[in-house]
Amino acid sequence: MTFRRRTAPTSDTLAGVPRPRTYKTRAIVLAHFDLGEADRIVTLLTPADGKIRAVAKGVRRPRSRIGGSVEPFAELDVVLARGRNLDVITQVGVAHAWLRLRDRLESTATAWYLGELSDRAVEERAGAHPVYGLLRRACQLLDDGMAPGRVARWFESGLADALGVRPELDRCVECARTLEETDGFRWVPVLGGVLCDDHPPPPAESMRISLDALKLLRAYRRFDVEALAALRVPPPVEAEVESAMRRYTRHALEREARSLGFVDEVRRPPRPGG
Numbered sequence: 001m002t003f004r005r006r007t008a009p010t011s012d013t014l015a016g017v018p019r020p021r022t023y024k025t026r027a028i029v030l031a032h033f034d035l036g037e038a039d040r041i042v043t044l045l046t047p048a049d050g051k052i053r054a055v056a057k058g059v060r061r062p063r064s065r066i067g068g069s070v071e072p073f074a075e076l077d078v079v080l081a082r083g084r085n086l087d088v089i090t091q092v093g094v095a096h097a098w099l100r101l102r103d104r105l106e107s108t109a110t111a112w113y114l115g116e117l118s119d120r121a122v123e124e125r126a127g128a129h130p131v132y133g134l135l136r137r138a139c140q141l142l143d144d145g146m147a148p149g150r151v152a153r154w155f156e157s158g159l160a161d162a163l164g165v166r167p168e169l170d171r172c173v174e175c176a177r178t179l180e181e182t183d184g185f186r187w188v189p190v191l192g193g194v195l196c197d198d199h200p201p202p203p204a205e206s207m208r209i210s211l212d213a214l215k216l217l218r219a220y221r222r223f224d225v226e227a228l229a230a231l232r233v234p235p236p237v238e239a240e241v242e243s244a245m246r247r248y249t250r251h252a253l254e255r256e257a258r259s260l261g262f263v264d265e266v267r268r269p270p271r272p273g274g
């Protein structure tokens with residue numbers, strides 16, 4: 001004999017499993033736009049539910065209780081009520097504000113870039129623990145003052161892992177032989193990593209990379225973040241790896257991130273020889 005649990009009036013039922021009408025989650029705001037006179041639609045990244053689009057009602061009124069909190073690049077504790085189309089944010093607490101991240105334009109621009117990558121990489125209503133963890137840590141590192149370029153490369157490298165498209169850095173992607181220090185290397189995102197010089201260069205989206213750049217790419221894979229922050233790398237090598245990881249990420253997500261223009265714009269051009 002079975003007992004049917006009485007469903008509370010505040011619950012609805014999906015496939016026989018009662019779902020509470022409201023739920024609580026940690027979340028990072030990835031994007032928002034204004035709706036009507038006082039509301040705002042937000043895209044939240046959450047660990048267990050991936051992306052959630054939700055309405056924050058009345059947040060643009062001066063006396064809104066939750067208004068100031070629903071901003072990008074803070075970690076929030078959010079209570080949502082399930083809605084027919086969009087869920088509604090009913091309570092917000094700030095778990096981590098990361099205020100110093102906003103003090104520097106390049107850190108802010110980088111956070112937008114990483115947020116956009118997260119938005120692209122994660123589906124709605126699907127578990128996103130690895131990407132959530134990466135973005136959360138990246139915001140923390142930017143807030144701590146780590147060089148934004150290092151944080152971005154660390155994130156891109158981790159994102160490739162999270163997406164299951166970790167680049168091959170030790171063997172040639174074509175003939176599978178172990179790469180030697182005396183080899184010439186070509187970075188070929190479409191083939192998933194490094195190609196040795198025994199092959200004709202593929203036409204699209206490939207670039208030559210130096211041994212030092214290859215070593216730095218490996219460091220992003222193998223070193224912990226404290227070791228990465230402390231690395232001393234000549235700017236041209238850093239630039240090579242930036243170009244390589246951007247191409248790789250663009251290939252993995254099938255599109256260029258719009259916010260990269262912002263990152264490049266706010267970054268001061270390096271002084272010649274400096």
Ligand SMILES: [Zn+2]
Nearest residue numbers: 172174175196
């Ligand atoms: Zn080869």
